[in-house]
Amino acid sequence: MKIAGVILAAGLGKRMNSSLPKVLHELSGATMLHHVLKTLHNLRLQQIVVVTGKHFKETKDSIIQTNPPTPSLTPLIPPLPRGELKGLKGLLRTQNSGLIFMRQKEAKGTGDALSRALPSLRGFRGTVLVVNGDTPLITRETLRKFLDLHEKKRDVVSVLSFISREPGSYGRIIRNGSGDIVSIIEDRDATPYQKRIREVNSGVYAIKPAGLRLLKGIELNKSKGEYYLTDIIAVASGRGIKAGAYCIGSEDEFIGINTPEELRKARELMRDRITKEWMNKGVIFMDTSSIFISSDVTIGKGTVIYPNVHLEGNTKVGRGCTIYPNVRIRNCVIGNGAVIKDSTLIEDSFVKERALVGPFAHIRPGSEIGAGAKIGNFVEIKKSVIGSGTKASHLSYLGDAKIGKNVNIGAGMITCNYDGYKKHLAVIEDNVFVGSDSQLIAPVKIGKGAYIGAGSTITEDVPPGSLALSRVQQRNIKGWALKRQLRVKSDKLKVERKRKS
Ligand code: UD1
Numbered sequence: 001m002k003i004a005g006v007i008l009a010a011g012l013g014k015r016m017n018s019s020l021p022k023v024l025h026e027l028s029g030a031t032m033l034h035h036v037l038k039t040l041h042n043l044r045l046q047q048i049v050v051v052t053g054k055h056f057k058e059t060k061d062s063i064i065q066t067n068p069p070t071p072s073l074t075p076l077i078p079p080l081p082r083g084e085l086k087g088l089k090g091l092l093r094t095q096n097s098g099l100i101f102m103r104q105k106e107a108k109g110t111g112d113a114l115s116r117a118l119p120s121l122r123g124f125r126g127t128v129l130v131v132n133g134d135t136p137l138i139t140r141e142t143l144r145k146f147l148d149l150h151e152k153k154r155d156v157v158s159v160l161s162f163i164s165r166e167p168g169s170y171g172r173i174i175r176n177g178s179g180d181i182v183s184i185i186e187d188r189d190a191t192p193y194q195k196r197i198r199e200v201n202s203g204v205y206a207i208k209p210a211g212l213r214l215l216k217g218i219e220l221n222k223s224k225g226e227y228y229l230t231d232i233i234a235v236a237s238g239r240g241i242k243a244g245a246y247c248i249g250s251e252d253e254f255i256g257i258n259t260p261e262e263l264r265k266a267r268e269l270m271r272d273r274i275t276k277e278w279m280n281k282g283v284i285f286m287d288t289s290s291i292f293i294s295s296d297v298t299i300g301k302g303t304v305i306y307p308n309v310h311l312e313g314n315t316k317v318g319r320g321c322t323i324y325p326n327v328r329i330r331n332c333v334i335g336n337g338a339v340i341k342d343s344t345l346i347e348d349s350f351v352k353e354r355a356l357v358g359p360f361a362h363i364r365p366g367s368e369i370g371a372g373a374k375i376g377n378f379v380e381i382k383k384s385v386i387g388s389g390t391k392a393s394h395l396s397y398l399g400d401a402k403i404g405k406n407v408n409i410g411a412g413m414i415t416c417n418y419d420g421y422k423k424h425l426a427v428i429e430d431n432v433f434v435g436s437d438s439q440l441i442a443p444v445k446i447g448k449g450a451y452i453g454a455g456s457t458i459t460e461d462v463p464p465g466s467l468a469l470s471r472v473q474q475r476n477i478k479g480w481a482l483k484r485q486l487r488v489k490s491d492k493l494k495v496e497r498k499r500k501s
């Protein structure tokens with residue numbers, strides 16, 4: 001069965017009351033459109049067409065510019081489009097991909113939107129699967145089941161329906177005495193009797209080429225001033241063309257997001273779906289209600305996650321890790337058995353197995369924390385490699401540094417990596433001991449096994465095995481404090497005598 005997908009995403013989204021295009025609002029770390037695209041992509045369709053309108057460029061860019069953060073991490077949607085878009089009048093094609101963006105200049109309704117997709121499907125002889133861009137929770141399994149039913153029943157037009165607890169703004173499925181669908185009536189056009197129908201339209205359709213020709217028969221809906229795609233059913237049944245409605249899947253899958261409140265609800269549903277999936281795979285959550293996990297994150301078995309943890313982007317958490325409260329990790333790989341303590345932020349970095357990071361640590365992009373390394377309270381690391389077993393336990397800034405194995409970084413040590421114009425590298429080789437409150441003025445290299453005395457400012461390379469000291473030698477003046485005390489006392493007496501005389 002040859003299938004092409006069309007995503008309708010050109011609506012104005014007025015009910016969102018936001019300057020951001022509706023389908024670009026996010027849930028679980030990706031836009032609504034991204035979720036729908038990913039689901040259709042997983043169905044391995046021949047081609048996917050996105051119909052977009054006023055926000056054509058923003059919408060297109062949101063998909064094209066989704067790049068992986070690091071080469072070893074998987075991209076958000078692996079084989080989806082990359083690279084330049086070729087401009088052909090009215091028809092834009094991404095290079096080497098089955099993704100096409102079509103423009104609906106004026107939002108004249110869902111029926112008109114589908115017509116705008118058709119020039120890009122000229123010559124395509126299969127079934128067209130139409131999905132609204134504002135229904136991000138739809139699953140691949142339900143769509144597959146629906147497409148199979150569409151084929152089996154030999155419909156020209158099929159629609160996916162569901163039973164809604166609160167049919168609200170959804171189109172109602174109208175069936176005749178034999179149970180066949182004859183039309184879809186929008187809530188605003190429905191009679192009080194029709195409003196009570198709880199079987200509603202999900203906005204998912206499967207249409208054969210003969211069905212696409214029916215689009216021309218759709219008339220303008222005068223009350224809204226739009227061409228409703230839903231009217232394709234009435235046109236079909238009026239002409240004796242076979243249409244079917246299949247009530248499959250659960251309501252939670254089909255939530256259509258029109259308002260901020262519906263977006264919040266969809267976010268909760270998606271969060272529950274994601275946490276449930278990971279719990280089934282052996283992840284332990286102390287409290288799921290405050291957790292944020294992006295849909296592209298993976299988590300290993302036996303990992304324990306405390307409340308208010310955010311795992312974003314392409315983050316991959318290994319097996320048997322512990323992530324304590326208030327931690328945000330974005331686009332990182334966390335090795336097996338790593339422990340991330342409270343209130344820590346880690347971005348675009350690698351944390352290797354058994355490493356211990358936090359509490360209150362900040363790991364900035366481009367860093368690698370070695371196996372079994374320890375990064376403690378108030379330590380900031382930027383674009384640095386920290387070797388295995390190395391410890392920076394308190395109050396440090398390590399930027400543009402290459403630090404070897406089993407190094408001890410004393411409390412308060414900092415790398416001075418920036419000279420006001422350029423960034424420079426500090427290299428600390430294996431087994432070095434850096435005393436507390438030292439500064440390394442980069443570029444500088446500390447050789448293997450060297451010692452840096454506490455409070456030193458290191459401006460020159462230190463040979464392996466040496467001790468470097470740059471502070472002033474200490475002087476002890478015996479009895480100084482006692483003498484001072486006596487002097488202060490006698491001064492006080494003098495002042496008092498003067499006052500009395
Ligand atoms: C639509 C259906 C309704 C169904 C519901 C399911 C119609 C007329 N109604 O209602 O029966 O129950 O979805 O969620 O189709 N769009 C365009 N161009 C336009 C207008 C809309 O591309 O001119 C896109 C929107 O971006 C959106 C989708 O089509 O992704 C649906 O439009 P929307 O206005 O949200 O329709 P609903 O009122 O929700």
Ligand code: CA
Pocket residue numbers: 132134256257258
């Ligand atoms: Ca909608």
